[in-house]
Amino acid sequence: xxxxxxxxxxxGRPKDPDKHAAILAAARxxxxxxxxxxxxxxxxxxxxxxxxxxxxxxxxxxxALFSACxxxxxxxxxxxxxxxxxxxxxxxxxxxxxxxDEFGRALLGLLSRPDIHQFGRxxxxxxxxxxxxxxxxxxxxxxxxxxxxxxxxxxxxxxxxVICPDPAAAADHLVCMWKGMHHMRQELGLEGPRSPRQIAxxxxxxxxxxxxxxxS
Amino acid sequence: xxxxxxxxxxxGRPKDPDKHAAILAAARxxxxxxxxxxxxxxxxxxxxxxxxxxxxxxxxxxxALFSACxxxxxxxxxxxxxxxxxxxxxxxxxxxxxxxDEFGRALLGLLSRPDIHQFGRxxxxxxxxxxxxxxxxxxxxxxxxxxxxxxxxxxxxxxxxVICPDPAAAADHLVCMWKGMHHMRQELGLEGPRSPRQIAxxxxxxxxxxxxxxxS
DNA sequence: GTCTATAAATGGATAGAC
DNA sequence: GTCTATCCATTTATAGAC
Numbered sequence: 001x002x003x004x005x006x007x008x009x010x011x012g013r014p015k016d017p018d019k020h021a022a023i024l025a026a027a028r029x030x031x032x033x034x035x036x037x038x039x040x041x042x043x044x045x046x047x048x049x050x051x052x053x054x055x056x057x058x059x060x061x062x063x064a065l066f067s068a069c070x071x072x073x074x075x076x077x078x079x080x081x082x083x084x085x086x087x088x089x090x091x092x093x094x095x096x097x098x099x100x101d102e103f104g105r106a107l108l109g110l111l112s113r114p115d116i117h118q119f120g121r122x123x124x125x126x127x128x129x130x131x132x133x134x135x136x137x138x139x140x141x142x143x144x145x146x147x148x149x150x151x152x153x154x155x156x157x158x159x160x161x162v163i164c165p166d167p168a169a170a171a172d173h174l175v176c177m178w179k180g181m182h183h184m185r186q187e188l189g190l191e192g193p194r195s196p197r198q199i200a201x202x203x204x205x206x207x208x209x210x211x212x213x214x215x216s
Numbered sequence: 217x218x219x220x221x222x223x224x225x226x227x228g229r230p231k232d233p234d235k236h237a238a239i240l241a242a243a244r245x246x247x248x249x250x251x252x253x254x255x256x257x258x259x260x261x262x263x264x265x266x267x268x269x270x271x272x273x274x275x276x277x278x279x280a281l282f283s284a285c286x287x288x289x290x291x292x293x294x295x296x297x298x299x300x301x302x303x304x305x306x307x308x309x310x311x312x313x314x315x316x317d318e319f320g321r322a323l324l325g326l327l328s329r330p331d332i333h334q335f336g337r338x339x340x341x342x343x344x345x346x347x348x349x350x351x352x353x354x355x356x357x358x359x360x361x362x363x364x365x366x367x368x369x370x371x372x373x374x375x376x377x378v379i380c381p382d383p384a385a386a387a388d389h390l391v392c393m394w395k396g397m398h399h400m401r402q403e404l405g406l407e408g409p410r411s412p413r414q415i416a417x418x419x420x421x422x423x424x425x426x427x428x429x430x431x432s
Numbered sequence: 433g434t435c436t437a438t439a440a441a442t443g444g445a446t447a448g449a450c
Numbered sequence: 451g452t453c454t455a456t457c458c459a460t461t462t463a464t465a466g467a468c
Contacts, residue, residue, distance in 0.1 A: 015434095016434090019433095019434090035251075035341060037251070037254065040460080041463080042462085050434080051434065051435050052436095052462090052464095053435065054433075054434055056464080057433070057434080061462080061463080062462075062463095121337075121341050121343070124337045124340060124341070124403050125337055125338075125340070125341040127337070127405035134404040134405055138400070142400060146397060172396050173396070173422065173425060175397065176392040176393050176395060176396055176397065177389045179392060180388050180392055181358060181388045181391065181392065184358060185354065188340060188354055189343035189344055189350055190343075190347070190351055190354055209430075212429040214425075231451065232452090235451095256444085257443075257445080258442085258444085266452080266453090267452065267454075268445080268446095268453095269451090269453060269454085270452050272445065273452075277444080277445080278444070433468105434468085435468080436465105436466095436467085436468105437466090438465080438466105439462105439464075440461100440463085441461085441463100442459105443459090443460080443461095444457105444459085444460095445457085445458090445459105447454105447457090448454095449453085450452085
């Protein structure tokens with residue numbers, strides 16, 4: 001059901017993959033910059049260097065183009081996750097504090113990117129109209145981050161490095177502290193991204209607090 | 217400069233305050249439900265029971281109406297703040313844990329309201345176009361909450377109830393833990409509000425973790 | 433498959449009567 | 451001050467030529 005969103009066609013003359021990609025790129029920038037209503041199909045076609053008719057031959061309507069953009073971004077904005085398994089031979093030998101700090105710095109480096117905040121704003125604004133996309137984003141982004149962190153904490157708990165009987169809740173707490181109020185200020189456009197030095201200091205402070213509460 | 221947003225006029229025939237209020241109420245609902253672009257002036261006038269000309273006589277344009285809505289909401293959605301002074305005679309004699317729990321429950325009760333989330337989404341989406349409104353919202357809402365909490369913690373620190381040399385940072389941590397990932401899920405429309413029982417349990421868990429890290 | 437030109441609908445804002 | 455009726459710009463989506 002629905003229209004094709006890929007460059008391949010069912011049987012007719014194949015559509016130009018370059019134009020397909022150009023349309024997606026232009027739409028991505030305009031959606032992120034001006035929201036769903038702020039981006040006009042006219043402008044998207046112009047920025048992509050194609051005509052509106054071509055645009056509509058690739059995507060059935062504005063909704064389909066929007067969904068394709070979101071799905072593409074979700075697939076590309078993945079955080080490099082730490083090792084999920086707990087094989088003693090492959091386990092990271094560094095102390096838990098170091099591993100948590102590294103994880104937190106990587107997370108906040110991603111969350112500091114302005115386009116990530118634009119993306120979050122866009123999805124939140126469209127969440128009522130596109131609940132499926134919001135769920136997809138949450139599962140692929142925030143949820144997978146929390147799950148990976150909970151896995152790390154569960155491992156550490158089993159090894160006795162930390163007392164953490166509820167790794168999921170603990171991961172929730174730690175991620176939220178890492179984000180901090182700065183995340184909201186940046187989401188509201190009141191502040192720019194933190195510097196790597198600021199990130200490292202903030203992450204270390206939060207991690208220390210967290211470990212102090214969970215030490216034996 | 218600009219147009220009048222209040223029901224009082226400079227000297228001519230006074231405008232109907234009821235219509236003014238009806239316009240604001242209708243605009244509030246439509247802006248919160250569909251965003252800035254999603255709410256049409258036509259529909260606002262229809263829902264308010266006035267004509268478009270009357271609408272434009274009360275508010276110069278859509279932007280002015282939007283600003284008036286936001287300002288009204290910011291003024292009304294205040295959290296009852298705890299006592300700022302630290303006079304020993306008026307100080308709350310209950311243990312810090314109890315006071316923090318009460319504060320957290322009040323905060324999460326407010327943050328659980330769906331319209332608060334709609335409001336946050338709306339402001340985040342419009343933050344680039346209306347940076348002044350975003351700043352106003354942040355100062356009157358999240359910032360004042362954190363400041364009040366930091367004041368409580370600073371008091372407790374001076375009395376030796378807790379070790380908290382940086383009350384502002386500690387308030388940041390605690391507020392963010394209280395909010396938790398549930399706040400994001402609700403902002404994305406993936407989950408409804410927590411029950412008072414869930415709120416109480418979550419707040420207590422976070423407060424306990426916080427105090428465990430800050431105890432002597 | 434892609435383009436130019438256009439149809440059909442909607443939204444913001446205003447003119448003029450009462 | 452308020453209403454009815456309307457102008458003008460913009461937007462989504464399509465028809466027909468190459």
